[in-house]
Amino acid sequence: MASASAAGEAEVPNKRVILKRYVTGFPSEDDMEVVTATARLAVPPGSAAMVVKNLYVSCDPYMRGRMTKHERPSYVPDFVLGEALVNFGVGKVMASGHPDYKVGDLVWGMTGWEEYTLVPKPETFFKINHPEFPLSYYTGVLGMPGLTAWAGFFDVGKPKKGDTVFVSAASGAVGQLVGQLAKLTGCYVVGSAGSDEKVNLLKTKFGYDEAFNYKKEQDLDAALRRYFPEGIDIYFENVGGPTLEAVLDNMRNHGRIPVCGMISQYNLEEPEGVHNLFQVVAKRLRMEGFMVLEYFNQYYKFEEEMAGYLKEGKITYVEDIAEGSGEGTGSADRALHRPQRRQATGRRRPGVSAGTRRHFL
Numbered sequence: 001m002a003s004a005s006a007a008g009e010a011e012v013p014n015k016r017v018i019l020k021r022y023v024t025g026f027p028s029e030d031d032m033e034v035v036t037a038t039a040r041l042a043v044p045p046g047s048a049a050m051v052v053k054n055l056y057v058s059c060d061p062y063m064r065g066r067m068t069k070h071e072r073p074s075y076v077p078d079f080v081l082g083e084a085l086v087n088f089g090v091g092k093v094m095a096s097g098h099p100d101y102k103v104g105d106l107v108w109g110m111t112g113w114e115e116y117t118l119v120p121k122p123e124t125f126f127k128i129n130h131p132e133f134p135l136s137y138y139t140g141v142l143g144m145p146g147l148t149a150w151a152g153f154f155d156v157g158k159p160k161k162g163d164t165v166f167v168s169a170a171s172g173a174v175g176q177l178v179g180q181l182a183k184l185t186g187c188y189v190v191g192s193a194g195s196d197e198k199v200n201l202l203k204t205k206f207g208y209d210e211a212f213n214y215k216k217e218q219d220l221d222a223a224l225r226r227y228f229p230e231g232i233d234i235y236f237e238n239v240g241g242p243t244l245e246a247v248l249d250n251m252r253n254h255g256r257i258p259v260c261g262m263i264s265q266y267n268l269e270e271p272e273g274v275h276n277l278f279q280v281v282a283k284r285l286r287m288e289g290f291m292v293l294e295y296f297n298q299y300y301k302f303e304e305e306m307a308g309y310l311k312e313g314k315i316t317y318v319e320d321i322a323e324g325s326g327e328g329t330g331s332a333d334r335a336l337h338r339p340q341r342r343q344a345t346g347r348r349r350p351g352v353s354a355g356t357r358r359h360f361l
């Protein structure tokens with residue numbers, strides 16, 4: 001199959017954010033560097049690869065794990081020093097040798113933190129079927145975090161109308177959607193977040209029945225008893241640590257805990273212990289980890305369902321966007337720090353205060 005190219009065989013400058021050194025503790029600006037390489041806007045003759053121009057890249061918590069050098073292989077490979085960081089992003093096809101992807105197509109998938117990426121396996125990318133929404137939504141509500149919320153809540157959490165649901169990191173990309181899906185299912189839902197502004201947003205924009213600022217609670221167990229006097233049926237776990245410990249004591253018998261992530265542990269050199277795991281036995285809980293990658297085969301079904309909710313105004317979405325790769329690693333660094341340091345606050349859209357997706361191209 002002959003390759004098509006939007007800009008002939010031209011070589012263009014390709015700004016990229018590379019990892020300079022492996023990270024311990026919180027990532028810092030010095031761990032990364034912006035370098036300018038070149039990219040060819042054509043694919044090698046006879047190959048089925050494609051070249052995408054990256055329009056948005058996402059900064060997701062799991063990237064932190066890839067910045068550490070692991071002695072034992074992790075569930076995703078460590079980043080390669082000197083290479084561009086890699087994560088989900090939205091792009092436009094500039095050249096393609098693949099029969100199913102043509103120049104001009106809008107796609108999302110695993111790409112580089114750089115302006116142009118050569119994608120050897122285009123079939124790992126999804127087509128964007130609803131360009132009427134902001135394209136950045138494909139790094140959030142219509143992309144990986146949205147699918148995570150949908151799959152984790154429905155497939156792992158197995159909710160029923162009337163269930164009591166608790167969500168941690170509730171204003172994050174995943175949490176804000178879990179809460180709204182729980183409300184659509186007829187559940188009572190409470191979220192925790194790290195600022196009063198976010199708590200307000202949970203109640204006024206995302207429809208949470210109740211929300212609290214976990215940083216202001218002296219006693220998390222007492223806070224949960226206040227909001228769940230009869231106990232919790234489903235805990236959507238995003239943070240781990242002391243929150244998980246308090247939740248275990250407040251679960252109802254036969255409760256479910258979809259374990260999505262444990263962000264409170266990602267920057268610690270010594271993970272915290274959880275001391276009351278016997279509650280899993282005593283209360284006959286089902287605690288189950290899941291990976292969004294295993295639900296990619298249901299992506300287009302999810303995309304249609306979520307696009308429908310967005311159009312009907314049943315689901316709303318708030319993003320947090322950092323712009324521009326031209327100011328050194330500053331915007332990349334800020335994008336990385338906001339979620340990890342629990343400061344995610346939108347700054348681009350007036351009136352928006354809790355944030356989720358982060359990109360910088």
Ligand SMILES: NC(=O)c1ccc[n+]([C@@H]2O[C@H](COP(=O)([O-])OP(=O)(O)OC[C@H]3O[C@@H](n4cnc5c(N)ncnc54)[C@H](OP(=O)(O)O)[C@@H]3O)[C@@H](O)[C@H]2O)c1
Binds near residue numbers: 062170263
């Ligand atoms: N299993 C999967 O396939 C999968 C896929 C996607 C994401 N995840 C996981 O899902 C979770 C949420 O991801 P996301 O994309 O929604 O994240 P996000 O949008 O980046 O939001 C992360 C939020 O976590 C909170 N946080 C940070 N440090 C914390 C700490 N020490 N203790 C408590 N909260 C803390 C912060 O909010 P506050 O200000 O409210 O603290 C922060 O804004 C993460 O654990 C992530 O790893 C898993």
